[in-house]
Amino acid sequence: MNLKRILISACLIVWIAFAQGQSIQRAEPLHWWVGMHNPELQIILYGTDIGDCEVKLPKAGMELKRVHRVENKNYLFLDVAIQGDAQAGIYPIELYKGGRKVLSRDYILKDRDRSLVKAQGVNAADLIYLIMPDRFANGDPSNDSVKGMRETAVNRDSMYYRHGGDIQGIINNLDYLEDLGVTALWMTPVLTNDMPKASYHGYANTENYQIDPRFGTVDTYRELGKELHKRKMKLIHDVVPNHVGLHHWTVLDRPSSDWLHESETFTQTTYKDQTMFDPYGTRADKDFMEKGWFVETMPDMNHQNEKVQKYITQSHIWWIEEAGVDGFRIDTYPYNDLTFMGKWKEAIRSEYPRFTFFGETWVQSVANQAYFLGGQKVGQQIDTKLEGVTDFQLTYAIGDALNQEKGGAERLYHTVSGDYLYPNPMANVIFLDNHDKDRFFSTVGEHLEKYKSAFSWLLTYRGIPQMYYGAEILMKNFSRPDGLVRDDFKGGFPGDEVNKFTAAGRTDKENEMFNHVRTLAQYRKRSRALQHGKMTHYVPQNDVYVYFRYEEDERVMVIMNCSDEEREVGLARFTEGTAGAKTVRNILTGESSALPERVSLHGRQTVVLELR
Structure with missing residues (x-):
């Protein structure tokens, strides 16, 4: 066997051993979608000793912009751009060693599910x-x-x-x-x-x-x-x-030594939120608060690391869409x-x-x-x-x-x-x-x-x-x-x-x-008044607190007796809040009546009245 064949055989043995000993164990996010507002995506590849591999995305529609190599050779961070004309489907990610493809992982881009209700927001109309x-x-x-x-x-x-x-x-x-x-x-x-x-x-x-x-x-x-x-x-x-x-x-x-906030010995947060805005505070005290671990079992993520930022942000977007x-x-x-x-x-x-x-x-x-x-x-x-x-x-x-x-x-x-x-x-x-x-x-x-x-x-x-x-x-x-x-x-x-x-x-x-x-x-x-209405309240007297929630055509009056004793509350003081109402309905009892001059409350009672 001549030297050329020996070298080729040796290379094949190395490539076979390389491929057998390696796999892409993870790709995160698990999948993504076409048609997102932001076309850029960071894909984390994880597998044994893949950090020296060259990366190719052979299918048009998902373009490789940059490969980030980190201290840990088990990671590759890929910056990709999803093209505007990309179609849902399978997009292979190929890894090469010495010019030869040794590993491949199919990555899936999906169509966004337009029938799925999502991202409605939560507001004061909710419970x-x-x-x-x-x-x-x-x-x-x-x-x-x-x-x-x-x-x-x-x-x-x-x-x-x-x-x-x-x-x-x-x-x-x-x-x-x-x-x-x-x-x-x-x-x-x-x-x-x-x-x-x-x-x-x-x-x-x-x-x-x-x-x-x-x-x-x-x-x-x-x-x-x-x-x-x-x-x-x-x-x-x-x-x-x-x-x-x-x-x-x-x-x-860990992908790198700066993936987490860490020091030579365990450092717990001080739980002192004041250090974040204290005009006389020290940088060290702020760092102990923000970079210390919450408890020993909860490592603190390094938000100054851009790869960590993308990892966190993308995972949260993923759950909204998914x-x-x-x-x-x-x-x-x-x-x-x-x-x-x-x-x-x-x-x-x-x-x-x-x-x-x-x-x-x-x-x-x-x-x-x-x-x-x-x-x-x-x-x-x-x-x-x-x-x-x-x-x-x-x-x-x-x-x-x-x-x-x-x-x-x-x-x-x-x-x-x-x-x-x-x-x-x-x-x-x-x-x-x-x-x-x-x-x-x-x-x-x-x-x-x-x-x-x-x-x-x-x-x-x-x-x-x-x-x-x-x-x-x-x-x-x-x-x-x-x-x-x-x-x-x-x-x-x-x-x-x-x-x-x-x-x-x-x-x-x-x-x-x-x-x-x-x-x-x-x-x-x-009740629009309770969901989105404005609020007016009065200075408490005799441990009674009165407030109103209102819109143009709807008013709710709440009278809280914060005392153990019975209270008789005259309503003449609250004309700005009652705003000419003629009748009231007690929301909890369903009873309606003309607007009374006084309301009686036993100890610690709260009355909720709809004004009409």
Whole structure:
């Protein structure tokens, strides 16, 4: 055999060995669409030692603009442009070594599903219902435990193990939510969370393009969106751009040393949101806040890395287009790089102009909340473009209003008077409790009248109301530890002795509360004043707080007695609000009468009156 043949044979052996030892294990996003507003796409290829390969896209319609090679030879980042005349179909991605093709991966471009309702946005006309899917209803027991995942145990007697709730269980109970008056559904994250402990809550995702198989599939999630839209309801997707789970695939094999925020030793965030706007603060303190890990199991993503930015942004656009998502709730919003969040929001809005966002801002003042919103109304150096936040300040205020012996009404009045700091107060999400806070029924000492007043306030005040699953049936407990406020909705799981989804399964008090919420929520669906109307309120007197929601031809008057004592409230003081009304209808009782001179309220009662 001559030297030439020996060399050719040696090369063939190398090429065969190369091909046998390699594969393209991942390509993300999983697929994309033709006809998007932004034609540019970053495709991540992942496979053993592919980083030195040359890349070709042989089919016209998807043009390779640039290949980014990173420290880790298992990655290639491709910048591609989808041509305006590109057709849906298969587009091969070919890898070459020494001029010879060694690997290929088919990439799919799809036509956009124009029949799929999506990106409607969530606004003050909506009532959001927050569900922790693992704890609401089990519609498919076959997926309770999935072999090969790090956590397989299912134990409903433990607050930390999985209980088996899933997306199908929610689909099965949408009629219940519709009857209650809910118009938008927000679930805690449903992406794969392959963590060894407490994976049920979803906030440490390990995949960006998968539904956790214990919750269902992408098809199940898509079906949920369709079923909601049939009922004229909306789907809110909980996104976590700040961090991922410790077992996320890009953490287990990092693309580069700057993929995450890391230091030589574990550095946790200080949780001090003030450092982000403190005029006297240090750069170091800001970095500890924004770049520190939320907890040890949640690595902090490096938002200064453009590849990370694209990876996060594209994955969120993917879910809108794939599943018909209408809005995003943004987890741990103050911990994100705010410059990136402004770019992120603009990228999504360029594709979906009506899409809306609200960020979790668990902070300690109205001014702190306002800082994280867009518009630079309070002198921010960065415009985050964000329109709404979770209004923790009003949550604190309504608790004080109903629990303090004196002065609670003043606290509520004082807090909402700071609305001038917000670009659009109506875009803020108001709530009584959520998956991290004490159940409000426990907050008010299981005092039914206080609790009913709280819901009367929630469903008539400015902003977007959000309620936590089971609040309508008096679910209770304190959040120390947080698993106590994440109990199962009884009747949603096989073997439950009672079914709280039905009137027959609820106690008299539970039905009283359910009907209170339902009456107000269903009225709210018909009331333009409560959905989009302006608000006027009066300085509280004798612990009584009065406010009005109104449009030109519709007015609602709300009288809150924040005292334990009975109050007689004369209406002569409120002529600016009553605006010549002649009759009133009590929304909760249905009774109508001439506009009275005085209204009597027993301790902690709230009255909701439609003025005519």
